[in-house]
Amino acid sequence: MTDRPILMFDSGIGGLGVLREARVLMPERRFVYVADDAAFPYGDWEEDALRSRLIELFGRLLREHEPEIAVIPCNTASTLALGDLREAYPLVPFVGTVPAIKPAAERTRSGLVSVLATPGTVKRQYTRDLITDWASKCHVRLVGSTQLARLAEIYMREGFVDEEAVRAEIAPCFLEQDSKRTDIVVLACTHYPFLVNRMRKMAPWPVDWLDPAEAIARRALSLLKVVARPDDAAAAVFGRDLAIFTSGKPHFATARLMQGFGLSLV
Numbered sequence: 001m002t003d004r005p006i007l008m009f010d011s012g013i014g015g016l017g018v019l020r021e022a023r024v025l026m027p028e029r030r031f032v033y034v035a036d037d038a039a040f041p042y043g044d045w046e047e048d049a050l051r052s053r054l055i056e057l058f059g060r061l062l063r064e065h066e067p068e069i070a071v072i073p074c075n076t077a078s079t080l081a082l083g084d085l086r087e088a089y090p091l092v093p094f095v096g097t098v099p100a101i102k103p104a105a106e107r108t109r110s111g112l113v114s115v116l117a118t119p120g121t122v123k124r125q126y127t128r129d130l131i132t133d134w135a136s137k138c139h140v141r142l143v144g145s146t147q148l149a150r151l152a153e154i155y156m157r158e159g160f161v162d163e164e165a166v167r168a169e170i171a172p173c174f175l176e177q178d179s180k181r182t183d184i185v186v187l188a189c190t191h192y193p194f195l196v197n198r199m200r201k202m203a204p205w206p207v208d209w210l211d212p213a214e215a216i217a218r219r220a221l222s223l224l225k226v227v228a229r230p231d232d233a234a235a236a237v238f239g240r241d242l243a244i245f246t247s248g249k250p251h252f253a254t255a256r257l258m259q260g261f262g263l264s265l266v
Contacts, residue, residue, distance in 0.1 A: 005030040007067035010074045014191030018073035021217035031241045038246040042076040043118040054081045071095045073190040079126040099188035105135035110180040114173035117188035119144035145169045152191035157253035167202040184208045
């Protein structure tokens, strides 16, 4: 048994979906969930400034928590800084998140795929290289949403959202071409799956919404050492799952949400 936690990092609460999947696969593990809410949303940042922030912030987090592995269920942070983080902290395995373009290309029947992401992920060369490498035979539309991450945070905290605002953000994903229609939308931001029921309702026709959460959790599991599952008494000693907000002052509803996920606020 090891008390070294799994560090899970996101710009906000979007990574909770990955945390949920990881707990199913790794119930014996302890988690530290970090929400960089002081810098949310990442789409408003200049790339060099955000990269520097991530490298510095991870240095502090790795020293304080000594995780066995660091999982970044955030496309923006991963596509921007994953390589830099691995170079800066080579002793810690990192699991990043990239747009699920390869599985989308494998599943599509119409050949029309949309990638719904933050503007930063859309413009990044990393994303375009994924299309070149894995989806060259598909028509891939990149859709940069400026509002969906914010809308997802509101929905998670308050339980409702402006559905017309959601409709406006996803509308560019739907393309009709040569009697074919978009049939897969890649959710290239871990915030977006929390809105998927609203998006289904607002969509002009049914599509497959591709959520990478389970794949991220499985990749993390593959890099971990096997540990014995603690019994209830040992689990109390083993430690609690923690939630850390970089602002130090999360919204009350967000704090309640974290508690609902079984996370103790630090």
